[in-house]
Amino acid sequence: MAANKSQWRTTIIISSSLQNHETCRMLSTQQHRVRFSDCIEAGSFIYPLSGTAFLLVEPQDLGASEQPRLIEHIKKFVQVHRNCFLLLYAPFNGEKELQTLALIQSRFFGSNLKILPVRNVAELVKGMLTVAKATSKPHVDGIRQRMSLVRAHIIENSGVLEMLRGIF
Template sequence: MATRAERTPQWTTTVIISTSLWQHEASRMLSAQRHRVRFSDSVQSGAFIFPLSGTAFLLLEPGDVPGRVEESGLTEKIKTFVQVHRNSFLILYAPFNGTKELEMLSEIQHRFLGSNLRILPVRNNAEIVKGMLTIAMATSKPHADLIHDRLSLARADIIESSPVWEMLRDISDSVDFD
């Protein structure tokens, strides 16, 4: 008997990747999974863009940032990324959660609190790819519609079978509004 993974065709999409990442393991993993990978010089350095879902990811490795976030020019790079991409994610690649990584995460969160930037901390390349693909698939048109439909059905089922809603219906039926 086939498992669910064997019956479900693998989801594939187009990914535009900064040429600065053409040697990165995450790029190779996306290609190996048969996604249509395109490299571009016009994309911000360190970026992965999923055009069909409208999401963009900026890969940040704490080892590449000398000193504090504000002093390194990283804030301006992230600010530009957030302004260009409305559905933006910062992938903070930190294989070991040391004090430098935690301080950097805290500074970035504090600086971009209230913006549309979401931060995704990851520990390895497999988590980078899995996180990006999960978010991109959930926000792509056919999958987003399917998720919305399932949530609507779940909500309707909860309302139908909830004892609280049943009690409220009974109360409203027994109250005379005239």
């Protein structure tokens, strides 16, 4: 018996600097509404319905000479977006990629930046869509409702509650 689920679709505002990136083609193929903007940070994906923003950092951005510029770019992105994610695109985990990851983690520790290391474009798209869907308004309300029902069920069936009733 196959479940007949409709595919989730959303609007995504993407930096014009990524217009020819494979990620945009993949999102369009999945029938998401893709809009390009020159007004957002280069390398950004913004999901307005979920209030999340993603910044793509690719291997060519990871060079030692580029790191100060990269840190400033990320710093500006974090200041603008409250719920932000860094997509660290590293097709392989070499020493250079791990050093850059450690540098970014230590520099932005305690900030609202979350880092998602991804190895290919499919992981990149899947990661963004998973986060955006889980935090979008209709879905987050459903998740909260299910969590509330689970919590009520656990409390009702708790052995501790029965023991406390016996004491009082």
